[in-house]
Amino acid sequence: MAYRIPFNKPALVGNELALIAESVQSGHISGDGLFTRHCHTLLEDTLGVKKALLTTNCTHALEMSALLLNLQPGDEVIIPSFTFVSTVNAFVLRGAVPVFADVRPDTLNLDERQLEALITPRTRAIVPVHYAGVACEMDTIMAIAARHNLMVVEDNAHGLFGKYKGQWLGTFGALATQSFHETKNFSCGEGGALLINDAELVDRAEIIREKGTNRSRFFRGMVDKYSWVDVGSSYLPSDVLAAFLYAQFEQREAIQSRRGAIWQRYADELAAWAGEHGVSLPHVPDECEQPYHMFYLLLPSLDVRTRLIAHLKAHDILAVFHYLPLHLSDMGLKLGGYVGQCPVTEDISDRLLRLPLFFGLGESEQAEVIAALGAFDGW
Numbered sequence: 001m002a003y004r005i006p007f008n009k010p011a012l013v014g015n016e017l018a019l020i021a022e023s024v025q026s027g028h029i030s031g032d033g034l035f036t037r038h039c040h041t042l043l044e045d046t047l048g049v050k051k052a053l054l055t056t057n058c059t060h061a062l063e064m065s066a067l068l069l070n071l072q073p074g075d076e077v078i079i080p081s082f083t084f085v086s087t088v089n090a091f092v093l094r095g096a097v098p099v100f101a102d103v104r105p106d107t108l109n110l111d112e113r114q115l116e117a118l119i120t121p122r123t124r125a126i127v128p129v130h131y132a133g134v135a136c137e138m139d140t141i142m143a144i145a146a147r148h149n150l151m152v153v154e155d156n157a158h159g160l161f162g163k164y165k166g167q168w169l170g171t172f173g174a175l176a177t178q179s180f181h182e183t184k185n186f187s188c189g190e191g192g193a194l195l196i197n198d199a200e201l202v203d204r205a206e207i208i209r210e211k212g213t214n215r216s217r218f219f220r221g222m223v224d225k226y227s228w229v230d231v232g233s234s235y236l237p238s239d240v241l242a243a244f245l246y247a248q249f250e251q252r253e254a255i256q257s258r259r260g261a262i263w264q265r266y267a268d269e270l271a272a273w274a275g276e277h278g279v280s281l282p283h284v285p286d287e288c289e290q291p292y293h294m295f296y297l298l299l300p301s302l303d304v305r306t307r308l309i310a311h312l313k314a315h316d317i318l319a320v321f322h323y324l325p326l327h328l329s330d331m332g333l334k335l336g337g338y339v340g341q342c343p344v345t346e347d348i349s350d351r352l353l354r355l356p357l358f359f360g361l362g363e364s365e366q367a368e369v370i371a372a373l374g375a376f377d378g379w
Contacts, residue, residue, distance in 0.1 A: 004316035005369060008183045011359045014251040019243035031236025032216075035243040042249050043193065046161075047168045049176075051196040053209055054242055055235045058157045058179035058192035062090035064235060065153045065175045065194065067208050068201050071096045075124040080110040081327045081342040082349060083129045087155050088326055091127075098335060099123070100327040102342035106283040107131065108352075111344070112140040119148050128173075129155040133185075133293035134284050135164035138172045153177070156195075160186065161256065163289040174198040180245055185255055185293055188245035191237050208232040258359050259292035262366060266295045266355060269370050277379055295355050296322070300379070302350040307378035309353065315372040319353050 023029055036054050043052035055061045071077070073095030079088050081100040088098045099118050104111045108131045115126065126145055128136040145152045152173030156162075159169040160178050170176035175198070180191035194209075196202050206216040212232030217223050248255065267281060274281050280298035284290050299305045305321065312319050325345045327337030339346070356369055 003313075003318040005318065005356055005361075005365050006358075007318045007320050007354065007356050008358045009360050010182050010187060010189070013255060013359060014247045016244045016247040019247045020240055023239050023243040026239075029238055029240045031234075031238065032219075033239030033242065035239050035246045036237070038246045039193075039242050039249065042246070043195065047171055047195065049171055049195045049197055050199045051202045051205065053194045053196070053205060053235075054237050054245075055192040055194055055209070056237050057181065057190050058155075058177050059086040059090065060233075060235045061177035061192040061194040062086055062153075062155065063093065063233075064205060064208050065177060066090045066094045066096070067231060068175065068205060069094075069125055069151055069153070071124060074122060076120060076122045077125045077127060078110075078115065078118050078123060079127045079326075080129050080345070081325045081332070081337075082108060082131070082323050082345040083155065083326065084157070084323060085326065085329075087127060087129060091125075092331075092335075096124070097122070098326075098332075100332065100337060100342055102344050103131070103348070105344050105348070107134050107136075107285065107288075108348060109134065109136040110141070112137045112144070115141065115144055116148075119144075119150070123148065123150060125151040125153055127153045127155055129157075130159035130162065130169050132282060132296065133159040133162045133169075133291040134282070135159070135162060135169055135288045138164050138167075142172055151175070154195075157181075157184070157192075158293045159291060160184075161252065162291040162293075165287045166289075170195045171197055174201065185259060185291055186245065186248045186252065188237070188241040188248070191241055191245055204230065209235045255359055256291060259357065262357055262361055263290075263292040263295050265366060266357075266370070270297075270373065273374055292357075295357050297353045297355065298348060299351045299353060304379060305351055305353050308373075308376055311376050311378060312369075312372055315368070317356065317369055317372055319355050319369075321349075322352050322354055323349055325349050 071094040075096045077091045078099045082103045154173040154176035156170040157179035162169040176195040178193040212230045215226040218226035278300045
């Protein structure tokens with residue numbers, strides 16, 4: 001069903017179609033072409049990471065992370081229960097056991113205050129998720145990881161170009177993953193990236209990404225032929241997609257500025273309404289610079305949320321909830337999850353509602369969303 005005001009709408013913001021044509025005309029539209037390299041260079045130069053590698057999606061970047069960690073069956077990985085299923089699937093596929101962590105009630109990020117109690121002799125990694133692009137408390141998380149000799153993999157699907165205490169998200173852990181799905185600030189429909197901050201992992205990451213071969217070294221002239229040297233898969237996106245993505249990167253300041261204006265208008269014009277009705281708006285700590293990925297409401301109850309979704313639909317506006325607790329999913333229960341394990345996650349997942357926020361959302365359309373919220377009487 002199409003809505004007059006959808007939750008998300010892909011946009012052409014610059015030279016996407018021209019760069020796609022250029023990619024096709026170059027004669028190289030498979031992986032690691034000209035525009036893939038442009039994207040790698042931009043991410044590396046902007047963020048200062050040792051290596052950036054585009055992937056077919058964020059899920060595959062996470063799967064590459066799990067392979068790079070050399071996880072063995074029975075190893076434990078600490079993951080927030082309030083996240084997308086790909087975050088946990090990538091590690092479960094390697095035989096790892098997820099240890100579900102609860103989230104903070106303010107930022108909805110992994111609660112670092114509970115982290116140390118979850119660590120056992122079998123723990124190998126911590127996977128903080130920067131929810132809505134607002135940073136986790138990375139000082140504490142990195143200190144705990146260092147104390148216990150654990151790897152950190154940042155799931156930064158929401159947070160590209162966000163910062164924590166002035167440092168780019170995606171540059172704290174040994175590895176970080178990005179998403180360029182159509183709902184993200186920068187998109188190519190389906191896409192992702194693995195950011196590598198540990199130089200010792202770069203060579204193997206390239207091998208894993210190239211089906212377990214040293215093909216990348218061959219094309220750099222470092223070996224005279226390439227062969228199968230490790231496990232791996234095909235994680236390279238088409239250069240056509242990279243061309244689309246690079247055009248969006250070229251317009252990153254305009255994209256972020258527009259999204260920031262939309263986010264701030266919601267925050268300003270809904271503040272009094274939210275206070276009157278016991279609704280919480282997103283919390284952004286002072287030390288965090290967010291990329292304006294998402295604007296959500298935390299409503300008083302599941303019943304209120306259900307009625308508000310229906311109310312907005314009646315106005316031809318689509319607003320959507322988000323993650324269900326992973327520890328209470330069918331698979332999560334099989335892996336030892338239980339009711340009450342992550343009480344904050346269980347509470348907020350029933351009450352959270354995301355509002356339309358995309359580059360092409362017009363001022364009059366946003367005004368309609370705000371007006372429809374103000375007219376809601378289903379408290």
